Amino acid sequence: MKKLITIMLIGTFSLSYAQSNYYNDYRRSITDVNWQNVISELVLSATQANQIYALNDRYRDYNSWNRVYVNHPDRWRNDRYVELERILGRDKYIKFKNRYYKGQNPVAVYNRNKNNDKRYKHMGKKAKDYNYKHGNGHHKK
16 A cells, blocks of 8 residues: 555655656746837737737646646647647748747647657666676676
8 A cells, every 4th residue: 555655655756756857947938038019120010019928827726727727737848839830820920930949849848859859868878887887697717
């Protein structure tokens, strides 16, 4: 019984930790961009500016974000950038994408980032070093 409870707690902690990483990506997608510059550079209307600010304020905290994305935390990327493209229009969205994401699809950028977690980068190298040194398990004399 204790093992079952421990496994459930670890699973819950792991899921909530992963969820918070997705939420942190979501928040960075807002805070890493100077939206006032975007609005002025793309010459957006007051209505478009207000829609962008409303989009950025949609989920002010983790709980409001989590209520929507609890089952599919990576869906925020597609939802956010489809909505942003709708607000900006296709041409201005492409200009935005070129300026802030070097022409790449922002969804792909965040998907790639989630698979490039720096905390685990060193592990691949250690595993290779270990295999190289120990080879097939026999020690050389």
